[in-house]
Ligand SMILES: NC(=O)C1=CN([C@@H]2O[C@H](COP(=O)(O)OP(=O)(O)OC[C@H]3O[C@@H](n4cnc5c(N)ncnc54)[C@H](OP(=O)(O)O)[C@@H]3O)[C@@H](O)[C@H]2O)C=CC1
């Protein structure tokens with residue numbers, strides 16, 4: 323076995339259908355008295371239910387979380403937290419809401435309790451993102467890692483099926499790249515393979531019935547494992563491409579992950595055979611890139627960048643940006659093959 327270093331990121335996880343009932347106890351365990359509840363405008367009703375559960379421990383609700391955490395929103399939320407005397411933040415929602423909690427924590431050190439309702443995985447990472455003047459910057463800081471995470475599959479029953487599938491593919495991407503990370507280790511690989519297996523089971527079941535609570539549990543369990551991988555080891559080509567396409571061309575986050583993943587895996591397949599074997603095994607298939615493509619396509623998820631609104635004329639610029647700053651990838655980054663990868667992702671060609 324190769325030598326490795328493993329530093330665990332501390333997080334307390336409360337998992338299970340109905341586990342929201344433990345919220346007040348968990349806030350108490352954080353030593354907090356006044357929680358600011360964060361949500362998007364559309365998830366206000368859920369945030370109100372959370373605040374009601376907290377009773378006197380609820381300082382208020384900030385319901386203006388949006389994708390990619392604009393700096394102005396972060397400043398506004400920080401100010402509201404200060405004005406209300408909040409001593410912790412409860413983020414209920416997807417990665418956008420968790421991201422807002424992280425922006426508050428980065429500035430103030432307030433502990434975050436996250437209640438994720440998508441599979442993006444941000445709740446398990448010390449990674450934060452902030453967008454200023456249309457440019458998103460990400461960083462790592464242990465202060466932003468949520469202290470407690472409540473995974474309650476019941477809260478995900480309202481997540482539309484299409485979004486559930488693309489969000490699950492987003493989670494799977496963290497695990498897939500974790501399997502060939504430069505700083506990978508056997509513990510993260512175990513979690514990655516099990517996370518992919520759980521998501522590979524959940525996706526067909528959710529496609530059949532979005533209210534299947536067992537499948538919701540499997541998906542959230544997979545999201546937890548995959549988010550943990552994202553939080554512990556470095557990502558590579560796939561995440562770089564998705565950040566380029568999401569950030570510079572304003573394409574939707576989970577959908578871009580869904581479309582790009584099979585092609586990024588195909589690019590890396592020969593350079594990372596063990597990772598590919600584990601992904602394929604987790605999905606009960608022969609070829610990792612084809613299995614991931616089939617999983618998306620069979621369950622109604624988008625498979626072509628052109629269907630997400632990218633123009634063919636954007637592909638050259640996307641390839642340039644993706645090559646601009648060097649980063650680790652199992653196969654060296656070469657502009658020509660990368661441009662071909664993007665062309666296949668644009669057209670939605672099944673990897674052979
Ligand atoms: N820092 C990190 O480690 C990570 C950060 N991220 C970041 O997180 C963001 C993406 O996260 P993601 O979760 O995909 O995006 P969002 O949080 O924006 O959620 C995606 C969609 O899910 C909907 N939704 C969420 N919860 C529910 C629910 N209970 N019922 C119905 N609909 C629901 C949202 O609706 P509505 O808007 O109406 O609430 C939204 O349309 C990106 O900014 C990404 O960069 C992602 C992964 C890791």
Ligand SMILES: O=C(O)/C=C\C(=O)CC(=O)O
Pocket residue numbers: 421442449450451460492561564565
């Ligand atoms: O961009 C961020 O906010 C940080 C990480 C991610 O979004 C991970 C991902 O691409 O899913």
